Amino acid sequence: MKQTAFSIGFIGAGRLATQLAMGLQAAGHHIRAVYSRTLASAERLSEHLGNGEGRVVTNRLADMPSCDLFIIAVPDKAVADMAGQWGALGKGGVVVHTAGSMPMDLLSPAALHYGVFYPMQTFTKEKKVDFTQVFIYIEASDASTLQLLQELGASLSPHVAELSSADRQFLHLGAVMACNFSNHLFDLAFSFLSRHGIEPGCLLPLVDETVRKLQEMHPHDGQTGPAARRDMEVIAHHLSMLQGDKDLLLIYKTLTESILGHSILPAAK
Amino acid sequence: MKQTAFSIGFIGAGRLATQLAMGLQAAGHHIRAVYSRTLASAERLSEHLGNGEGRVVTNRLADMPSCDLFIIAVPDKAVADMAGQWGALGKGGVVVHTAGSMPMDLLSPAALHYGVFYPMQTFTKEKKVDFTQVFIYIEASDASTLQLLQELGASLSPHVAELSSADRQFLHLGAVMACNFSNHLFDLAFSFLSRHGIEPGCLLPLVDETVRKLQEMHPHDGQTGPAARRDMEVIAHHLSMLQGDKDLLLIYKTLTESILGHSILPAAK
Numbered sequence: 001m002k003q004t005a006f007s008i009g010f011i012g013a014g015r016l017a018t019q020l021a022m023g024l025q026a027a028g029h030h031i032r033a034v035y036s037r038t039l040a041s042a043e044r045l046s047e048h049l050g051n052g053e054g055r056v057v058t059n060r061l062a063d064m065p066s067c068d069l070f071i072i073a074v075p076d077k078a079v080a081d082m083a084g085q086w087g088a089l090g091k092g093g094v095v096v097h098t099a100g101s102m103p104m105d106l107l108s109p110a111a112l113h114y115g116v117f118y119p120m121q122t123f124t125k126e127k128k129v130d131f132t133q134v135f136i137y138i139e140a141s142d143a144s145t146l147q148l149l150q151e152l153g154a155s156l157s158p159h160v161a162e163l164s165s166a167d168r169q170f171l172h173l174g175a176v177m178a179c180n181f182s183n184h185l186f187d188l189a190f191s192f193l194s195r196h197g198i199e200p201g202c203l204l205p206l207v208d209e210t211v212r213k214l215q216e217m218h219p220h221d222g223q224t225g226p227a228a229r230r231d232m233e234v235i236a237h238h239l240s241m242l243q244g245d246k247d248l249l250l251i252y253k254t255l256t257e258s259i260l261g262h263s264i265l266p267a268a269k
Numbered sequence: 270m271k272q273t274a275f276s277i278g279f280i281g282a283g284r285l286a287t288q289l290a291m292g293l294q295a296a297g298h299h300i301r302a303v304y305s306r307t308l309a310s311a312e313r314l315s316e317h318l319g320n321g322e323g324r325v326v327t328n329r330l331a332d333m334p335s336c337d338l339f340i341i342a343v344p345d346k347a348v349a350d351m352a353g354q355w356g357a358l359g360k361g362g363v364v365v366h367t368a369g370s371m372p373m374d375l376l377s378p379a380a381l382h383y384g385v386f387y388p389m390q391t392f393t394k395e396k397k398v399d400f401t402q403v404f405i406y407i408e409a410s411d412a413s414t415l416q417l418l419q420e421l422g423a424s425l426s427p428h429v430a431e432l433s434s435a436d437r438q439f440l441h442l443g444a445v446m447a448c449n450f451s452n453h454l455f456d457l458a459f460s461f462l463s464r465h466g467i468e469p470g471c472l473l474p475l476v477d478e479t480v481r482k483l484q485e486m487h488p489h490d491g492q493t494g495p496a497a498r499r500d501m502e503v504i505a506h507h508l509s510m511l512q513g514d515k516d517l518l519l520i521y522k523t524l525t526e527s528i529l530g531h532s533i534l535p536a537a538k
Contacts, residue, residue: 015493076495077502101495101503120471122478122493127485133474159474170465173507177517178458178472179479180494181524182451187488188527189447196439202389202404203447204483205428209391209402210448211480214473216396219456224284224391225449226345226370233346234370238442247527248446254523255450258457258516 003155006148009033009056009067009093011082013045015123016098017073023131025049027155032056032067062089069148071117072097072107083110094145100172103165104139115140115149118168119156122179131156137163137171188248227259235264272424275417278302278325278336278362280351282314284392285367286342292400294318296424301325301336331358338417340386341366341376352379363414369441372434373408384409384418387437388425391448400425406432406440457517496528504533 006029010017013036021031031049033056036042046057056065064070072082076099086095087109095111097104100118107114116139121129136153138160140146146162153160163171186207190200213222226234235256242249257263275298279286282305290300300318302325305311315326325334333339341351345368355364356378364380366373369387376383385408390398405422407429409415415431422429432440455476459469482491495503504525511518526532 075498075500077500101506120475122475122482122491127482129478133478135471135474159471167465167467169506169510170462171467171471173510174458174462174467174469174472175475176494176507177461177521178455179475180492180496180528181520182454182476183479183482183488183492184496184524184528185451185454186447186483187492189443190488192446193439193443196436198436198440198443200443202428202440203443205402205404206389206391206444206448207451207480207483209398210452211476213391213396213452214455214476219452219459222391223449223452223456225445227449227453229344231344231346237370237438238445241438241442250523251450251527252446254519255453258520259449259453 003028004151005029006068006152007032009035009064009070010045011035011061011064011070011072011086012074013038013041014073014075016119017071018045018048019123019129020071020073020098020119021045022048023129023156024152027131029152029155033058033064035059035061035064061085064091066091067093069093069152070095070111072110076101080106083107086110094148096149100175101169103169104141105165108141113141113145115145116165116168117149117152118163120171120175122183132158135159135161137161137168139163139165139168185251188251192245192248223259225259227256230260232264239264272297273420274298275337275421276301278304278333278339279314279342280304280330280333280339280355281342282307282310283342283344285388286340287314287317288392288398289340289342289367289388290314291317292398292425293421296400298421298424302327302333304328304330304333330354333360335360336362338362338421339364339380341379345370349375352376355379363417365418369444370438372438373410374434377410382410382414384414385434385437386418386421387432389440389444391452401427404428404430406430406437408432408434408437454520457520461514461517492528494528496525499529501533508533 008029025031034042034045035058039059042057070093074082079097079099079102083106092111094113095107096115096117104116118137119134121134134157136157138149193200277300294300303311303314304327308328311326339362343351348366348368348371352375361380363382364376365384365386373385387406388403390403403426405426407418462469
């Protein structure tokens with residue numbers, strides 16, 4: 001399939017914008033313009049792309065040139081405000097946002113043609129993302145926008161699917177639980193071990209295996225540990241080890257009770 | 270280094286015993302005997318090893334033949350009782366347990382020479398474990414037992430380290446948080462998506478990336494998501510989506526507050 005090269009304007013220059021701009025450029029598209037409220041951020045993103053090609057780099061939204069597509073990649077809570085600002089300028093164009101938790105219709109004040117381009121991944125500025133491994137969920141206000149987003153998505157990843165705003169919100173919430181919350185548990189466990197003089201890297205093979213098992217079985221069937229085997233003595237001992245740490249104690253208790261399916265009896269505390 | 274082949278008796282025939290026995294046999298040791306309270310379990314483990322070699326398979330502890338080493342691989346809470354039973358028989362030998370959460374000294378009633386052989390991994394009966402990737406933590410009552418356990422460990426994995434009972438308990442607790450609890454979050458997220466008609470497999474690339482990042486940075490520096498960026502509107506929206514599910518709601522709130530470092534204000538509920 002012949003691939004169209006789109007000219008793209010980025011509105012926002014954070015982690016997701018940076019990774020997405022690099023991925024789209026590598027896929028043959030032109031990052032024609034970068035806007036950020038902070039000029040230095042816009043310049044930094046542009047440097048990641050290699051400067052040149054007459055790219056507009058600005059902190060004034062009104063200076064954005066016309067593009068095939070504008071990608072609003074700002075914090076979720078700023079999308080609505082940005083859509084209003086864009087609409088007030090009367091520039092039009094096709095406008096999409098990248099926010100997992102935000103409905104598409106937030107963009108209806110921004111332009112006639114709008115949509116969502118949500119790459120479901122955890123983006124860190126320093127780490128280059130392999131987009132061929134990323135699921136991209138799209139949604140569009142009309143058929144021509146949908147086709148544009150399908151082409152754009154296909155240029156990055158074989159995993160592109162249409163998803164409604166409602167379903168995307170469920171997916172985003174699931175991703176927060178599976179990814180952000182488990183990462184926080186890794187953080188707590190690593191810090192706990194470091195505080196007790198134990199090198200936290202020794203948890204890595206265990207974490208790897210936990211995730212590798214997901215390829216072969218539902219996590220429900222792979223659950224192990226004291227709560228899964230209802231070992232109340234070990235649980236009571238762990239709770240006693242955590243007495244000095246209110247945060248860890250509450251998390252241990254909450255997750256253990258969720259696995260057990262009932263409260264830990266006072267006698268076991 | 271020339272490797273000694275030990276004769277080994279297993280006391281217990283569950284998941285860990287089965288995997289460990291298969292691993293040790295593959296490493297050249299002789300699984301000379303298998304005891305389980307339930308004869309069928311002992312027979313099942315023995316079948317996994319391929320029967321023969323005159324192996325004793327029994328549900329009577331008194332029938333265990335003499336071996337270089339006896340491995341008590343029973344649920345953590347049953348270790349103390351088993352140590353007492355073994356000691357009462359006066360059979361002696363070198364006796365170890367495999368329980369992350371249990372102190373070594375539980376075995377002092379069992380024999381003169383005792384120790385701990387703790388392979389830190391999540392064991393599922395159906396999945397063959399690659400022991401070369403497993404960290405094994407050992408502890409011994411005396412120098413000769415320590416040497417035996419070092420040799421035994423080295424025959425399975427390049428990652429063998431001595432660890433005190435106190436430190437092993439910290440490590441085990443860290444592993445429960447990083448591995449068992451995160452697996453439970455995967456379970457909750459998968460089930461949540463399934464209930465809303467979304468294929469949970471689409472979370473896998475995200476989970477993989479979350480774990481892959483651990484190779485490159487401390488999880489604290491890799492934390493992303495609504496709580497990490499203090500996006501109280503998305504958090505409030507997620508809480509409202511979970512109103513019907515008391516368990517998920519409590520977990521979402523507890524982990525979000527832990528990431529935020531403070532309670533979610535009533536106004537944001």
